[in-house]
Amino acid sequence: MTRLLGRLGGWCARHGWIVLVTWVVAAAALMGGSLAFPSPTSNDASIPGTDAQRAHDLMKTGFGSGYDTGGTVQLLLYSPDGPLIEDDRKRAVERSIDRLRTMPHVQEVDTPFRKGGISSNLQIGLITVRLEGNDGDQIAATTQALSKAADPAREAGLEVVPADSSTPADKEIKTGPSEIIGVVCALLVLVFAFGTLVAAAIPIFAALVSVASGLGVIGLLGWVVDMPKQAGIMATMIGLGVGIDYALFLLSRHRRLLAQGVPVVESVRRTVAGSGGAVVFAGGTVIIALSALMLAGFPLLATLGWVTGISVVAAVLTSVTLVPALLGLLGHRVNALKVPFLRGSGSSGSGWSGLGSWVARRPWRVLLASVVVLGALAAPALALKLGPVDEGYGVQGSDSRRAYELMATGFGPGFNGPLIVVAELPLKVADADAPLVADVVREVEDVDGVKYVGEPEVNTSGRSVLLQAVPEYAPSDERAAQVVRDVRAISLPGVQMHVGGEVAGLTDAGDRMAERTPLVIGVVVLLSALLLLLAFRAPVVAIKAAVMNLVSLGAAFGALAMVFSIGLGSGLVGLDPPVSSSYVQPIFFSVPIESYVPLMLFAVLFGLSMDYEVFLLTAVRQSYLRHGRNARAVAEGLGSTGRVITSAALIMVAVFVAFIAYPDSMVKTFGVGLAVAIAVDATIIRGFLVPATMVLLGRLNWWCPRWLDRILPNLSVEGHEEDDEPAVERREPVKLGV
Template structure:
């Protein structure tokens, strides 16, 4: 590889314009592909196979109107007074006008909904009044029937007494043999009276039956009325107009899910609302609508690149030389980002996908070019020919760049083992940018150096180098002037580094994962305004209601469905931290019912997370009604849990890969073990620092974190992949020099000092450049980009300065020769990797 890179570097130096024009053609092709293939990005994240995803799939089949994304427009009267009638009408008109926008399936006028709620409440009150009136009428009718029954009973008693007397008289007459004609007439009168009594009794029974039927109807109506009243009472906390009347929530429903909804559709809603301002009313939008694709490059990123340029000028001593790494890095970023985005029409990409590529492309692009230019510049100062120096620098430092870049690419591509599509795509985007950075560093950088000739070192630097060479007694004296560190200093260095990193890592023990909500957005953003207004006016839970589905038994009629809805609503309302429960829909076949559940706290709170788990663990209601939970809060929990589950596996893979690669490079067991342990320590220190800022709120005001919350769910996994690759870069450029000195006969502890002295300047510069570039993203308004920028910048800071430049050299000093021990059988089977091109350097010595 070193010899091939030497030839490529020499060719590029001699055919500079050919190489540069070729890269311009590649840039043009990438731009063309971008113009043709770019179809937009998604601001949402999803993991296939989650519990909430299964609920959404069921809704798409049974209740498609509730499967799509929803967003909220918050209307607030700026003076705090109730929204008046004219303003209500204007809001209703604006909301209704959104129904014709792309992908909008429906809207909800908050005032009409509240009026319907009030009408329902009034109907229930009116129904209760009617029931009371009906009950009073029934009681009066029952009293009349009872009075009639008493009269009939009295008449029956008199009739029975007359019948007895008649029967007794008949018996006496028959005993005396006298005629009974007169008695027969009396009997006929009694029979007529009995017939009248029987008729009255039949009428009484008919009236009682009618009264009983009316009473049954009244009781049924009362039961239905009480069911409706109970459901309305359970849903009392689901409001769209605040109690003071100053704030209203308008719901916008979309046909597509959150992940599928294009940014243009959300932008259209915001443009429509803002195009019709209402006097005295401010409109703000929830994150489902307002969270868009963040800008890739902003002021913060420009400042970061500017700071990197300052470092380059200091290290390279020339404006021309300092410009080359920035030019090549920007070229690589442009090609890499546009190449990846060209496929957005074929593969759905999250909005942060190109951001990662830009971050890494800028950082490693500058660093990789720096390594080659730094080596070339040193060789020129020693009097080497320009073209030969370029070839040698490309074959030595360029070889190390290829190896370092390969480790970063492998680590990023390994994100695919997580099984999470959007994370795998981010890894691919980052890997493409790093691969392009490596190719440009080893081809375009030599071409630029060939065009510049000896101008990159400047007269002052050359004069200084000539003076130093004249006063020097040679490289041997320079080497012997280096002294190994003292053992007490090494012990103190180890203890200090471990103590500092261990202390910073403490907050990671309480790290919670989640996705950002409106409270995490910039304090001056519309999403943050909507979030805070909703929380203040409707309660924290209104920002993240849950969507609960219930699978109902087959064959239920309308009344049975209402009974099941009430049973489910009671069970849901009985859970801790549930403020309100509202039935929202039932499928046509009566097999699926949907409920809106408002939790006590926001979507990222621990109580809401616990509530989702409790609801999912509930046994079937009434023995056969099973529940499912979806909604933004549930989806965030599913995504975070999925990422948390794969983190240990991914960390084990990356750490194992790290160890194997370093065994091959350094032909040692202990050096890889030290380096890997240092990487893990710096990684958890990074987790701890990010947790302290974003979850605990430390320095939140300074860093633009308005409200503490859980850590970005995919950040820990992402940091593992990226920081592993970058850590290997620094380990490579420091430890290979130590090994080279040891192999050439230097004592083990002296070799540590010599290798450290040889590589520290370029590693310090490279680390400062990466920190500056990554830190520039902290200024972003997007909390996702801010978290990534802070995590990466702190990770590089901890790993480069505390681990690679303090902890690892100190431990290697204490271990001495044992650091380079490798079993003979293992030494025979692992390939000999000449990372720094030492063999090439011997074939092409720098004179």
């Protein structure tokens, strides 16, 4: 593989303009095509085989009333100056209802002046609009149009707020300043790392081209597959980080070779043959980890996994083709536009080599200290709180947050997450007054935690009954999930109870994640270790690398628990506290983490952490093959990669921290988790724990049984050692398999 990559890098360096123009045209065409022909996004967060999905399917069969056609939209009314039933206000509301009934796709409008439609203080009302023939992807636009139709109520001094009827996958996360902030921070780190503006601009340019290409492909794929609205932001976040990092590793080695007097094209060839192989293997581990999400049994999560993998593929391709082309075109001008007072990174890594030597002299003490520190960082993960995040944690002042607060104040917190109960009956009933239907309603009313049960509705076949049950608890309250389970546990002869709705769906998602998490983790760890085994032909190193990545994940989940579950930093990351009856709002408050987020974080973090492991192990192995001295190889490997890995980690941390500014809680969670994990991985783990364990293991690091060495294909991740430096006196390489 290294020879093939070397030839590819050399060709790209000699034909730089062809490669550059091809990439720019391709990126512009893909991105332009996706913008000119925006594909529909899917709001389908269904989980096949779950009870919530069964309830949803039954709800669409013969019930009408908007359940099987276009959904519903709710408008909250608030009268700050008196009751809604006062004549002028009531007439204004009725005029609004008349206008709503004339709007396209509106099938039925429920007035607030009905049982259960107005609060006990008569100041908050609820208009429910049922739709037919409406495109589910246009629910946001439809909601805004319906809200506009209620202007007569606003003119009468009433507040009209549309409730958020979207699903988790329907949350559109728009791009904003975070990408710009991340790129600027990355550029500053690169300027300090290289000391020249030209060198600093190369990774940024390559990453932007790869992100644009990846987003273009993702946008066009939306025409043939269901694409969640989070896809773009996830691809951008990961694509920027790995794209800059991969180009940085290649550029650092190229500049080192130029400083040794190697000709430009030859330097590029050696760089791509050596560091390019590490990039390919590092990208492969990320893609393997993301691909394993297909085993989670959650279509939304699986799609997010392979979509994010597209951005990683684009980053790898630009790194081994576009970056060599740029290096070939620039030649020695790669060091142009030096920044005064900044020396930049050179070939010296004496500081990091010194750290490696220091660790090598006291490996046991370093190992124990590292374990204690990492254990302390991971300990809060035991308090990690999983659950749905309702609009009570939304952006202060947003329509969805205001509607949530009005609903909770006027009707109770459970009205923000009603349960849709569908009972399959053993025999046909004539109407909702049948005794069997009354039994179903009574059993649901008797469940602990159910506050209100709406009027039942029988479908056209007479074999299913649908009703709405409102729990006493908010959607984010874990007790709401227990109400779902208790309703499903109702036992009536021949009756099968199914519960749908947002709370039920998220409850099933949590149960599915808990069931499939061991499988996903096992597959990711096993395949990643296998890839490392193929790369280094060293089973001990492969197993140890997988364990080290799990350690950094523990620190990341500990940070998430501290910030969100324990609440010590929830305000600092920009989350607003939930509404409180007290005039003093809490400084620290707990925020649940969506049940699918930890598994997605695991896949992403495991892959990203493996990047640094691959680059460090590559350098250590090359040194070891030169002279066969393990402790010295560890020090030299850390010295040659320490500054580069640190710069790469700073860039990733800067990019991920920038995304914490997004108002969406899921993006904030990813930003915090990714930033902490990368910071810990590049410092404590790669600087102390990995060197200490490698020193203690000695020759076992590179031991391989003869039988295994014979059957493993030759897929060495690194190029030949003589490609990296001029001829030096060295000892015979240590042969594997002995």
